[in-house]
Amino acid sequence: MDRERSSHDPGDQPDDLAGAAFVAELARFRIGPPLRISDELASFLDEGRPVATVAVDDGPVIDLPVIDLPVIGDAETISDQAEGVVVPFRRTVRRRTRAGVASAAVMASVAVLGVAQVLPAAAQSMFSHAASAIGIEIGDSDSTTTPTVDAGSNRADVGVHAKDPSRRAGRIADAAPAGAPDPSAQVGAASTGSVEGAVADRADLPTGDPVTEPDAAGATDSENGNGDANGVGNGGTPPGQREDTIAPDGTPPGHGGVPPGHGGTPPGLDGTPPGQTKKAGGVVS
Amino acid sequence: MATPILCDEEFVVVLGAAQDGKSWAFERLFHLVAQPILSYVRAQGSPDPDALTNETLLRAFRAIASFSGDVDGFRAWTFTIARCRLIDERRSRARRPRTESLTDDAGVARLVPRGGDVEVEAFASFGDDWVRDTLDALAPDQRDVLLLRFVADLSIDQTASVLGKTPGAVKALQHRGIATIRRTSAVETVSS
Numbered sequence: 001m002d003r004e005r006s007s008h009d010p011g012d013q014p015d016d017l018a019g020a021a022f023v024a025e026l027a028r029f030r031i032g033p034p035l036r037i038s039d040e041l042a043s044f045l046d047e048g049r050p051v052a053t054v055a056v057d058d059g060p061v062i063d064l065p066v067i068d069l070p071v072i073g074d075a076e077t078i079s080d081q082a083e084g085v086v087v088p089f090r091r092t093v094r095r096r097t098r099a100g101v102a103s104a105a106v107m108a109s110v111a112v113l114g115v116a117q118v119l120p121a122a123a124q125s126m127f128s129h130a131a132s133a134i135g136i137e138i139g140d141s142d143s144t145t146t147p148t149v150d151a152g153s154n155r156a157d158v159g160v161h162a163k164d165p166s167r168r169a170g171r172i173a174d175a176a177p178a179g180a181p182d183p184s185a186q187v188g189a190a191s192t193g194s195v196e197g198a199v200a201d202r203a204d205l206p207t208g209d210p211v212t213e214p215d216a217a218g219a220t221d222s223e224n225g226n227g228d229a230n231g232v233g234n235g236g237t238p239p240g241q242r243e244d245t246i247a248p249d250g251t252p253p254g255h256g257g258v259p260p261g262h263g264g265t266p267p268g269l270d271g272t273p274p275g276q277t278k279k280a281g282g283v284v285s
Numbered sequence: 286m287a288t289p290i291l292c293d294e295e296f297v298v299v300l301g302a303a304q305d306g307k308s309w310a311f312e313r314l315f316h317l318v319a320q321p322i323l324s325y326v327r328a329q330g331s332p333d334p335d336a337l338t339n340e341t342l343l344r345a346f347r348a349i350a351s352f353s354g355d356v357d358g359f360r361a362w363t364f365t366i367a368r369c370r371l372i373d374e375r376r377s378r379a380r381r382p383r384t385e386s387l388t389d390d391a392g393v394a395r396l397v398p399r400g401g402d403v404e405v406e407a408f409a410s411f412g413d414d415w416v417r418d419t420l421d422a423l424a425p426d427q428r429d430v431l432l433l434r435f436v437a438d439l440s441i442d443q444t445a446s447v448l449g450k451t452p453g454a455v456k457a458l459q460h461r462g463i464a465t466i467r468r469t470s471a472v473e474t475v476s477s
Contacts, residue, residue, distance in 0.1 A: 048308035
């Protein structure tokens with residue numbers, strides 16, 4: 001029997017001289033110089049987590065304590081404090097839609113996007129993408145270009161514009177619970193009103209076949225484990241191979257692919273549940 | 286600095302307040318994990334342990350709303366963030382051309398600050414070198430386990446959570462790490 005192994009219970013403190021000496025030396029790391037706290041961390045410790053307050057056009061002032069945004073003062077303050085801040089926008093939208101308050105999700109998007117203009121370009125791009133996923137475009141009251149913040153009045157001029165009325169109607173209606181207020185009315189009240197009347201009757205939505213036509217090798221998206229064309233989570237069996245074939249590296253049959261029901265677009269972004277495909281017109285099949 | 290202890294009941298209150306954005310709660314959490322994280326990243330050889338610790342804490346505080354769990358879970362969570370940042374930092378460093386400073390100040394962090402008794406400094410320096418050499422001789426997994434266990438003072442379960450391994454695997458890695466140290470020390474003793 002291995003004497004070394006039998007004399008030492010794995011996980012215990014070392015009971016030999018060399019091990020104990022080394023652990024004692026390691027423990028000296030704990031008494032090194034104290035942390036030099038950065039200004040950013042110091043402000044967290046002194047003032048707590050910032051809370052966003054955004055005024056959208058002439059609508060109500062919206063407080064968003066659930067997301068990490070800088071305190072809104074004037075445009076200059078926003079620019080100073082928002083630099084480098086990443087807002088968990090997607091999570092906010094998803095959480096709120098799951099809670100069944102679809103209109104609040106749109107309101108939150110409006111408010112966040114009102115601040116997003118002062119964030120780095122990459123963050124703005126993320127917001128625009130997320131907004132697009134729920135079928136809206138964000139701009140100011142006159143255009144879809146970009147929201148503006150007026151330094152004098154300390155207000156954000158944010159306009160919500162329907163990107164595709166039928167698509168937007170389908171997404172928001174899917175998320176809204178029975179009896180919830182009409183999302184379009186909420187958006188209209190809080191913004192320029194440009195989306196009023198944009199919600200179509202769902203019965204009028206175009207329908208189509210699911211995107212399950214076989215690819216060049218005869219495998220469908222579902223078999224490959226791919227999501228829809230816009231989604232993430234690809235990485236299943238390469239085109240031209242089925243999961244039950246032996247891979248070139250010797251992977252046995254049945255291995256290496258994304259399991260059925262996985263790999264689709266994350267839920268909540270465009271409403272497509274993972275692993276499901278879309279019909280033309282944005283209807284979830 | 287001794288790490289302050291929060292009981293689970295107290296931690297629930299502190300966590301709730303932090304999730305509401307209260308500054309005093311962030312301060313309590315800061316004192317709970319800041320120094321252990323700093324010690325850990327310093328022991329891992331980070332060229333700028335202060336910056337990495339600051340960044341780890343900021344990430345944790347910004348994402349505090351998404352955390353749920355007890356005080357042990359919180360410690361494991363923050364160390365997971367720290368370890369991920371360490372890995373990012375190493376990858377980033379590997380992509381950049383390596384530069385060496387001509388002064389000792391910019392070298393790998395010393396265990397204890399210099400200044401004062403020459404004899405004490407000499408012994409400390411010898412200890413530093415031995416620890417560094419010994420750590421370098423360990424496999425990365427073993428080094429991770431030993432530093433999380435004996436520098437960060439995490440339990441077997443917390444270490445397993447940070448590394449994404451089972452507690453049994455952590456125990457085995459610790460055992461093998463100590464065995465490696467024992468062998469290394471024996472060889473050094475014989476050769477000297």
